[in-house]
Structures are given as C-alpha cells and as structure tokens.
Amino acid sequence: MEVKKIMHYSSSQKILLVGEGDFSFSLCLAKAFGTAANMxxxxxxSEDSILHNYSSGSTNLDELEELGCxxxxxxxxxxxxxxxxxxGNHFDRIIFxxxxxxxxxxxxHWFQxxxxxxxxxxxxxNAREILGENGEIHVTHKTSYPFNKWEIEKLANEAGLCIVEKVPFYRWNYPGYINKRGHGPKCGRTFPVGESATFKFALDPVGEEKTCL
Structure with missing residues (x-):
C-alpha cells in the first residue's frame, strides 16, 4: 500500500493524538492519508461536551470514524x-x-x-511510557512571550527526553485544521497562533541510536 505523508507524519506511522478539541487536526491527517486506521x-x-462546544465536532467525529480512526x-x-x-500500546508519534x-x-502570571x-x-x-522504539513526541506551542516562559525543552529534559528538532508551525500546512479554545467563555472559538513551533522530542539516546540537538 502506498505510504502517504503530510508534513512530519505518514500513514505508515502509528499515531496518537492527545488533547484534541474539535478533532479537525486528526481529520486533516486522516484525509491526507486516505485512512485513519493508523491513528x-x-x-x-466527553463526546457530549465535544458536540456541545464545537459546531464542527459531530461532523469531524463522523468522518474520522468512517476513515477507521x-x-x-x-x-x-x-x-x-x-x-x-x-x-500496553506503543506509538511512533504522540502529538499534543x-x-x-x-x-x-x-x-x-507565574502561577498560571x-x-x-x-x-x-x-x-x-506519560507519553514516554507509551512511546515506541525510535518514536517521537511532538508538542506544538507558541514561542513568543509569555508562552516561552513555559520552558518546554527544559520540561522535556526533566522527563528524560531530548529535542530532535524544532520547526516553525504554520496552520496552512494542515488544510482543514482550525485550532480552537477548549476552556473559558470563548470555548470553541479559534485563537491566533502567532509565532509557534513544533518541538520534536525523543528518548535520551543510548549510544548512537538517536541523534539529539
């Protein structure tokens, strides 16, 4: 079967998506692959909350199910x-x-x-516990102030992970994906991503098996 790709992801990878909102990112990948059987x-x-908070939630979930997600x-x-x-499962890519x-x-605010x-x-x-051999954990995150104060890379190091790559994130690379707020009075509405990047992490290398920056 032909392997299909979109950006950092392919239909040959076993992919776990975490913290999905309206599931439009998942659906974007599935449409690019022509299947979601690997996802x-x-x-x-809850499903009821998804249907209540996101106008596209029902349609996106139905399409994903049809594609085997x-x-x-x-x-x-x-x-x-x-x-x-x-x-007990292990994934090639874990995305948040x-x-x-x-x-x-x-x-x-420091407490926030x-x-x-x-x-x-x-x-x-938790992700490192279900990460497959040579797998990667991807976190897409805003990189401007105050979001850079989260120190994503430092948190990863503390978890026994190293950064493999940090690449700019552009929403237009993922057709159909619309990032949505998941909390607060504006829940379900989109928000500006501004300067953002996808941080790719892997388990700390053993010998020369994995190259980290």
Missing amino acids: AATSLD TIVHGVDAHTMSEHTFLK NFPHAGFTLPEH IELHQDLVRGFLG
Missing part, C-alpha cells in the same frame, strides 16, 4: 499511559497541539505558567 485520537472532554474520550494526559485502551491548562489568571508547566510535565512523563 488514535483522544480528548479530555480509534476515538477515545475522557483521556487525561497525566494518566493516559494507564488508560485501558492505551496501556497547543496544550493549555485553562484560564485561571492572566497568561503572564506553573499550571501550564504541570500539564506539559505530566503529558511528557
């Missing part, structure tokens, strides 16, 4: 490695786009930044 797409929200709701990034479905801990204080860091730290620690 598992998860959300923290495994969809799991109620998956917490902090405990996902112990989830009934995910436990624009992680956000919700709106408690202004984004520049710590909340975000706790979310990412928990995700990275």
Whole structure:
C-alpha cells in the first residue's frame, strides 16, 4: 500500500493524538492519508461536551470514524499511559497541539505558567511510557512571550527526553485544521497562533541510536 505523508507524519506511522478539541487536526491527517486506521485520537472532554462546544465536532467525529480512526474520550494526559485502551500500546508519534491548562489568571502570571508547566510535565512523563522504539513526541506551542516562559525543552529534559528538532508551525500546512479554545467563555472559538513551533522530542539516546540537538 502506498505510504502517504503530510508534513512530519505518514500513514505508515502509528499515531496518537492527545488533547484534541474539535478533532479537525486528526481529520486533516486522516484525509491526507486516505485512512485513519493508523491513528488514535483522544480528548479530555466527553463526546457530549465535544458536540456541545464545537459546531464542527459531530461532523469531524463522523468522518474520522468512517476513515477507521480509534476515538477515545475522557483521556487525561497525566494518566493516559494507564488508560485501558492505551496501556500496553506503543506509538511512533504522540502529538499534543497547543496544550493549555485553562484560564485561571492572566497568561503572564507565574502561577498560571506553573499550571501550564504541570500539564506539559505530566503529558511528557506519560507519553514516554507509551512511546515506541525510535518514536517521537511532538508538542506544538507558541514561542513568543509569555508562552516561552513555559520552558518546554527544559520540561522535556526533566522527563528524560531530548529535542530532535524544532520547526516553525504554520496552520496552512494542515488544510482543514482550525485550532480552537477548549476552556473559558470563548470555548470553541479559534485563537491566533502567532509565532509557534513544533518541538520534536525523543528518548535520551543510548549510544548512537538517536541523534539529539
């Protein structure tokens, strides 16, 4: 079967998507591959919440199911490695786009930044437990202030991961993907991504098996 690709991802990879909102990123990949049989797409929200908060949620979920995607709701990034479905599975790519801990204080406040860091730290620690050999964990994140204060790379190092590559993120590279807020009074609305990048992490190398920056 022909291998199809879009940006950093291909139909030959076993892909896990974490923290999906309206599932438009998952659907973008599935359409590019012509199948979603190699994908598992998860959300923290229940299916009812997805349908209520996102106008495109129902359509996106239906299309993903038709393309063979495994969809799991109620998956917490902090405990996902112990989830009934995910436990014992290993993935080539684990993706979390624009992680956000919700709106408690202004984004520049130190406590709000710590909340975000706790979310990412928990995700990275769990993701490494279900990462396949030579797999990568991808976090797409804003890189301008105050978001650079999250120190994504430092959090990854603390989790026993190293950065393989950091590449600029442009939404237009993913047709049909519309990033959406998942919390607060503007839940379901899009937000400007500004300067953003996809951080690619891998397990710390053993010998010469993996090259890290």
